[in-house]
Amino acid sequence: MQIVAWFLGIFVYFSDSFSPLFVGTTMRGIADKARVSREKLSYIADSGAAPVSVLVPITGWxxxxxxxxxxxxxxxxxxxxxxxxxxxIPLNFYAVFTVIFVGLIAAGIIKDFGPMKKAEDRAINEGKVLRDGANPLIGKELTEMEAYPGIKPRVFLNFILPVIMIMTIAMGTYFTMKSAKTMEAFLFVTIFMVISMYIQGIPFKEIMKTIDDGIKGAVPAVSILALAYSVNNISKTMGTADYIV
Incomplete structure (x- = not known):
């Protein structure tokens, strides 16, 4: 399971913020059943996905x-x-080595150590994927989201195909227009998914509720990013780098 999360992070490389969110949300349920601690999943999702965004020439970075x-x-x-x-790219040692290191840990070649080992022991032996008192930043709208009753899950149509479409559009526009239209790719796939879900028999009202829940669930992560950009702008304005660097 852990190696699958690592592979997902490598191939879904559009953004250092979206990729970990995508991998974490996608693999969370499977990881919980496999008794993989949230600490371990977070590490794989972030350190295995974010560095790839600076190694691929069709990302915002x-x-x-x-x-x-x-x-x-x-x-x-x-x-x-x-x-x-x-x-x-070959000289971006941190990103390259980090991706490889995470892969070795996910494959079990490098064993867990330190606090990560304690977290994994807790998850495996006690079944607690979250430590006592943990307060996950992800919204409950995403963690409690359920499939619409009566609709048969279609993994290829609702998961694999949209990912392929995003990658194809991003790469295609990069090679044909010299600029990866990643945002446009996401917008196109969102429209595609709305139409697809409606054709599958899900009421339009329920589709809009799903979109609304998805936006609400991502607010904590987006808020952190917004605050980070704010701190960055304040630091630039104050000339903090002149005193620290």
Missing amino acids: AAYLSGLAIGIGSIATQEDAMRLFIHA
């Missing part, structure tokens, strides 16, 4: 990092900057 290089030395255009980014 790739565009941002390559954009920073424009105007430095002989880097004059976005194309030059992207070529620099691609050639620098």
